[in-house]
Amino acid sequence: MLQDTLTLYKLIVLYMLNRVNFPMTTAQVSDFILEREYTNFLTLQQVISELNEAGMISSETIRNRTHLSVTKEGRETLHFFQNRISDAIKQEINTYFRENEFALRNEVSVLGDYYKSTSGEYEAHLVAKDRGIRLVDITLSVPDESTAASICDNWQKKNQAIYQHLIQELF
Numbered sequence: 001m002l003q004d005t006l007t008l009y010k011l012i013v014l015y016m017l018n019r020v021n022f023p024m025t026t027a028q029v030s031d032f033i034l035e036r037e038y039t040n041f042l043t044l045q046q047v048i049s050e051l052n053e054a055g056m057i058s059s060e061t062i063r064n065r066t067h068l069s070v071t072k073e074g075r076e077t078l079h080f081f082q083n084r085i086s087d088a089i090k091q092e093i094n095t096y097f098r099e100n101e102f103a104l105r106n107e108v109s110v111l112g113d114y115y116k117s118t119s120g121e122y123e124a125h126l127v128a129k130d131r132g133i134r135l136v137d138i139t140l141s142v143p144d145e146s147t148a149a150s151i152c153d154n155w156q157k158k159n160q161a162i163y164q165h166l167i168q169e170l171f
Helices: 002-019 026-035 041-053 072-084 087-109 145-170
Strands: 057-062 065-070 110-116 122-130 133-142
Touching: 002 026, 002 041, 002 057, 002 065, 002 072, 002 087, 026 041, 026 065, 026 087, 041 057, 065 072, 087 110, 087 122, 110 145, 122 145, 133 145
Parallel strands: none
Antiparallel strands: 057 065, 110 122, 122 133
């Protein structure tokens, strides 16, 4: 019986990731599943780990956030077994995305990360995407890690205003 419930949780995660055309963070997936009390945090982490190990999802960590995407293998598996997800759960997922897709997409479309360069300075890499197309891709060299971290944090908050300013000034 336990294996059946783990399989259902895996299918729910695959269904969610297949439902959107952008990566979702682990936190976004967790928020939906845990708010509805489908399972607990530890079981969900096990499910995500097993899906990743099986090659059904891919993950990329960007500044302490893990972005998840369904793979071709995951889509094929979902195609064969999605009838095991109840219509009620599918409807909850579909409603959730209808109501939150813009906010979810926006959250993962703005990326800021930093790293230490070979010159010893830090580089803050800032990206804003829309439907997979890079609108802005900027790398700033700064003298220390705290400045790079601050730039990345502010990019998350102010990216739209910065983008608008660049457009006004450059066009």
